[in-house]
Amino acid sequence: MIRVTVWNEFLHEQTEEEIRKVYPNGIHECIKEFLQDDEITVRTATLDMPDCGIPEEVLAQTDVLLWWGHARHQDVPDEVVDRVQKHVLQGMGLLVLHSGHHSKIFRRLMGTTCNLKWRDADRERIWTVHPAHPIAKGIPEHFELPQEEMYGEQFDIPTPDDTVFLGWFAGGEVFRSGCTFTRGNGRIFYFQPGHESNPTYKNPVIQKVIRNAVHWLCPEQRIEIPCPNTESLEK
Amino acid sequence: MIRVTVWNEFLHEQTEEEIRKVYPNGIHECIKEFLQDDEITVRTATLDMPDCGIPEEVLAQTDVLLWWGHARHQDVPDEVVDRVQKHVLQGMGLLVLHSGHHSKIFRRLMGTTCNLKWRDADRERIWTVHPAHPIAKGIPEHFELPQEEMYGEQFDIPTPDDTVFLGWFAGGEVFRSGCTFTRGNGRIFYFQPGHESNPTYKNPVIQKVIRNAVHWLCPEQRIEIPCPNTESLEK
Amino acid sequence: MIRVTVWNEFLHEQTEEEIRKVYPNGIHECIKEFLQDDEITVRTATLDMPDCGIPEEVLAQTDVLLWWGHARHQDVPDEVVDRVQKHVLQGMGLLVLHSGHHSKIFRRLMGTTCNLKWRDADRERIWTVHPAHPIAKGIPEHFELPQEEMYGEQFDIPTPDDTVFLGWFAGGEVFRSGCTFTRGNGRIFYFQPGHESNPTYKNPVIQKVIRNAVHWLCPEQRIEIPCPNTESLEK
Amino acid sequence: MIRVTVWNEFLHEQTEEEIRKVYPNGIHECIKEFLQDDEITVRTATLDMPDCGIPEEVLAQTDVLLWWGHARHQDVPDEVVDRVQKHVLQGMGLLVLHSGHHSKIFRRLMGTTCNLKWRDADRERIWTVHPAHPIAKGIPEHFELPQEEMYGEQFDIPTPDDTVFLGWFAGGEVFRSGCTFTRGNGRIFYFQPGHESNPTYKNPVIQKVIRNAVHWLCPEQRIEIPCPNTESLEK
Numbered sequence: 001m002i003r004v005t006v007w008n009e010f011l012h013e014q015t016e017e018e019i020r021k022v023y024p025n026g027i028h029e030c031i032k033e034f035l036q037d038d039e040i041t042v043r044t045a046t047l048d049m050p051d052c053g054i055p056e057e058v059l060a061q062t063d064v065l066l067w068w069g070h071a072r073h074q075d076v077p078d079e080v081v082d083r084v085q086k087h088v089l090q091g092m093g094l095l096v097l098h099s100g101h102h103s104k105i106f107r108r109l110m111g112t113t114c115n116l117k118w119r120d121a122d123r124e125r126i127w128t129v130h131p132a133h134p135i136a137k138g139i140p141e142h143f144e145l146p147q148e149e150m151y152g153e154q155f156d157i158p159t160p161d162d163t164v165f166l167g168w169f170a171g172g173e174v175f176r177s178g179c180t181f182t183r184g185n186g187r188i189f190y191f192q193p194g195h196e197s198n199p200t201y202k203n204p205v206i207q208k209v210i211r212n213a214v215h216w217l218c219p220e221q222r223i224e225i226p227c228p229n230t231e232s233l234e235k
Numbered sequence: 236m237i238r239v240t241v242w243n244e245f246l247h248e249q250t251e252e253e254i255r256k257v258y259p260n261g262i263h264e265c266i267k268e269f270l271q272d273d274e275i276t277v278r279t280a281t282l283d284m285p286d287c288g289i290p291e292e293v294l295a296q297t298d299v300l301l302w303w304g305h306a307r308h309q310d311v312p313d314e315v316v317d318r319v320q321k322h323v324l325q326g327m328g329l330l331v332l333h334s335g336h337h338s339k340i341f342r343r344l345m346g347t348t349c350n351l352k353w354r355d356a357d358r359e360r361i362w363t364v365h366p367a368h369p370i371a372k373g374i375p376e377h378f379e380l381p382q383e384e385m386y387g388e389q390f391d392i393p394t395p396d397d398t399v400f401l402g403w404f405a406g407g408e409v410f411r412s413g414c415t416f417t418r419g420n421g422r423i424f425y426f427q428p429g430h431e432s433n434p435t436y437k438n439p440v441i442q443k444v445i446r447n448a449v450h451w452l453c454p455e456q457r458i459e460i461p462c463p464n465t466e467s468l469e470k
Numbered sequence: 471m472i473r474v475t476v477w478n479e480f481l482h483e484q485t486e487e488e489i490r491k492v493y494p495n496g497i498h499e500c501i502k503e504f505l506q507d508d509e510i511t512v513r514t515a516t517l518d519m520p521d522c523g524i525p526e527e528v529l530a531q532t533d534v535l536l537w538w539g540h541a542r543h544q545d546v547p548d549e550v551v552d553r554v555q556k557h558v559l560q561g562m563g564l565l566v567l568h569s570g571h572h573s574k575i576f577r578r579l580m581g582t583t584c585n586l587k588w589r590d591a592d593r594e595r596i597w598t599v600h601p602a603h604p605i606a607k608g609i610p611e612h613f614e615l616p617q618e619e620m621y622g623e624q625f626d627i628p629t630p631d632d633t634v635f636l637g638w639f640a641g642g643e644v645f646r647s648g649c650t651f652t653r654g655n656g657r658i659f660y661f662q663p664g665h666e667s668n669p670t671y672k673n674p675v676i677q678k679v680i681r682n683a684v685h686w687l688c689p690e691q692r693i694e695i696p697c698p699n700t701e702s703l704e705k
Numbered sequence: 706m707i708r709v710t711v712w713n714e715f716l717h718e719q720t721e722e723e724i725r726k727v728y729p730n731g732i733h734e735c736i737k738e739f740l741q742d743d744e745i746t747v748r749t750a751t752l753d754m755p756d757c758g759i760p761e762e763v764l765a766q767t768d769v770l771l772w773w774g775h776a777r778h779q780d781v782p783d784e785v786v787d788r789v790q791k792h793v794l795q796g797m798g799l800l801v802l803h804s805g806h807h808s809k810i811f812r813r814l815m816g817t818t819c820n821l822k823w824r825d826a827d828r829e830r831i832w833t834v835h836p837a838h839p840i841a842k843g844i845p846e847h848f849e850l851p852q853e854e855m856y857g858e859q860f861d862i863p864t865p866d867d868t869v870f871l872g873w874f875a876g877g878e879v880f881r882s883g884c885t886f887t888r889g890n891g892r893i894f895y896f897q898p899g900h901e902s903n904p905t906y907k908n909p910v911i912q913k914v915i916r917n918a919v920h921w922l923c924p925e926q927r928i929e930i931p932c933p934n935t936e937s938l939e940k
Binding site for chain 2: 085089109110111112113115116117118119122152154156158159161170171173182183184225226228229230231232233234
Binding site: 125127128129130131141152153154155159162163166167168169172173174176 | 830832833834835836846857858859860864867868871872873874877878879881
């Protein structure tokens with residue numbers, strides 16, 4: 001059983017009528033609903049819960065953490081970011097969604113600004129450029145999102161381990177829309193689609209990518225990396 | 236002319252008689268001395284100077300920053316780390332020396348613990364595994380350091396762009412002793428040898444590696460990476 | 471069920487008394503014996519069989535191919551190499567063992583000479599430098615082979631996706647002893663230990679690495695990569 | 706002085722009136738003309754010359770080889786491919802242009818099919834995704850080619866060292882249009898634009914990319930990689 005925690009800032013769905021129409025119970029509940037199955041158990045957590053809903057004991061029992069944030073990145077305390085980072089480095093999988101590119105935790109793990117170009121309401125076609133990657137299993141060669149926020153290059157990230165998806169936008173831009181990274185003993189996947197005003201997380205292909213990613217991100221074990229003063233092994 | 240700033244914590248050389256014997260004027264002055272030539276101009280900076288000796292105007296005029304620290308990493312203020320990171324992401328080269336693996340700035344740029352195994356006073360043989368890399372120009376296939384601190388794997392860093400040198404230790408360990416990274420528009424080189432109690436920076440091969448690295452790390456230009464809201468390019 | 475084919479040149483075990491003592495039925499039979507279990511079914515193939523024992527129909531039913539060769543690389547016909555390459559690019563896993571570094575198929579997939587340094591009968595300590603990799607699952611931080619052929623750097627391979635193991639040799643060398651690569655839709659693992667005069671494949675840690683590797687190399691599907699002339703998707 | 710050899714299959718310009726209008730003296734002469742300057746000396750070679758115009762003595766005096774081929778890849782003898790590969794692995798830079806993706810030498814060095822999607826006469830916008838790479842020096846954030854052959858993903862190449870440019874096509878595709886690789890001691894750059902029926906090599910931005918690439922590909926030295934049987938270094 002893979003234990004997933006879906007974290008959501010949960011702001012727009014509460015403050016903007018238009019967004020609430022798209023995700024009445026919040027993006028986190030929408031993701032929980034389609035993700036939960038015989039192999040995956042899901043809990044949710046939001047910014048305004050104590051400890052942002054992810055105290056030590058929750059993270060210790062989380063195999064894969066999904067992260068959606070946008071307007072309140074700065075309100076996540078540094079101690080929470082420290083804690084999440086520690087767990088990722090020990091093996092907890094991390095799936096950073098859409099505007100999570102600017103979250104403290106993603107920037108912390110990347111070491112870069114994670115800046116990019118952006119524009120509301122474009123049309124995107126996503127190309128699978130690494131079809132043999134487990135995250136791309138069963139995903140068509142290309143698929144379309146009728147409306148999605150444009151995120152365009154230059155995307156300031158370190159070179160990914162694998163670029164699984166590339167995005168083409170009708171407005172003329174390209175983007176590395178699905179990228180994997182390893183940090184410490186943990187796997188990370190960044191996936192660009194998922195703007196709050198579009199029903200992207202209701203798209204079955206998007207759901208399949210996220211489900212595949214959860215399986216791929218799940219570690220076999222947590223491994224701490226110590227810093228020991230060691231004896232010579234020779235004599 | 237490449238403008239280098241050599242930053243040194245400058246603690247051991249002032250507080251321990253034995254270390255002062257090795258580097259009477261500090262590690263930074265030793266490095267400055269052998270590095271300065273017709274193509275490279277060097278200034279030094281130390282922890283106890285105002286702004287750690289690297290205020291904005293110094294970094295803005297630095298092409299390559301060398302960083303040596305060990306016991307006082309925590310005394311470098313976060314604002315200084317922010318500033319150095321900003322300049323690296325815009326293109327300033329960064330050469331992290333020896334125990335700088337645990338500096339705030341290196342951990343910030345790597346996103347990992349940068350932990351490793353360690354032991355004083357071993358013998359190291361360094362192998363050039365990427366002889367065509369500009370940093371390895373003129374460096375023999377292998378060379379020895381009669382006494383150096385052992386740093387051993389697992390070294391918790393993201394996969395390097397290139398592993399230029401691998402270290403073999405008489406005590407039985409191996410290490411990725413020379414690794415390159417790109418973060419934003421900046422180049423980074425981590426080079427393991429350089430323990431304060433050994434005269435490593437007086438070794439001509441080590442000096443050549445550092446000189447090569449400075450040339451390779453020097454950017455052609457500083458480039459900021461913005462995060463603009465852009466118009467569609469198609470009509 | 472993972473369908474494995476173990477390919478062996480099968481020369482030394484037939485012509486040299488000393489080698490026959492180590493592997494009386496050939497290296498391939500030794501590997502088959504320890505690898506076969508509830509999840510893995512193994513067949514073997516050798517150079518002197520028709521089509522080298524790996525005609526199209528065998529490869530089409532092979533999920534992971536293991537390759538051991540040494541003195542007769544040149545006797546593998548180019549058509550056989552073409553066929554194996556085609557299957558790897560479509561997804562068949564390939565585990566290249568020891569002196570297989572100089573096989574036609576490994577050089578074909580790497581594009582380089584795969585040259586290295588070598589010397590008989592050294593002592594090796596293997597370090598796990600990427601403990602979270604599935605191939606390293608359950609493998610200790612380091613383990614020893616009392617006698618193994620030394621393979622040393624510079625090893626002329628393209629930068630691996632992941633370096634899972636590094637080798638330390640008592641004679642003074644280091645080596646990237648376990649490396650992964652992706653070519654087309656196929657995964658490749660090169661694993662250095664396994665000299666014919668040493669009972670390396672009887673070592674339980676080595677057996678575990680090979681078993682882990684077989685699981686990791688097994689594709690979820692075969693995917694052909696075509697080269698189509700396509701219509702515009704816009705209008 | 707960088708010594709460049711521009712190799713061209715030189716077929717279409719001789720057999721098709723329409724192509725001759727674009728490149729009256731052949732693509733190789735067009736490239737030679739804009740590339741030659743105070744720092745670069747250029748010779749040309751074509752398929753129908755003895756030894757394809759690139760015998761051992763020419764390659765030995767070539768720092769960077771440019772390769773344009775399309776319809777006659779199969780007419781390049783394997784011995785010529787062997788020779789070029791040997792020189793690349795020793796350090797000679799290789800710039801593979803456009804339909805050279807299917808040349809024997811590029812496939813040899815990549816180990817993959819190098820297949821892709823294609824369609825004549827689309828409009829391309831190229832994005833610089835790694836502006837700090839020396840090949841991108843002075844190249845705008847994006848630029849357009851009013852007409853170019855569409856090359857689309859999936860492009861069957863190993864993960865590049867750096868993806869410098871991404872292509873956006875009006876017809877709806879994306880492509881890794883500028884990629885770097887290292888093989889042995891040699892650097893390789895693949896650059897997608899350059900269809901024979903379009904005057905792409907007369908575009909000043911394209912010319913600048915090629916000139917930058919030549920500088921970046923030029924090795925500091927040729928280094929052979931041997932395969933020696935070596936003595937122990939420890940007693």
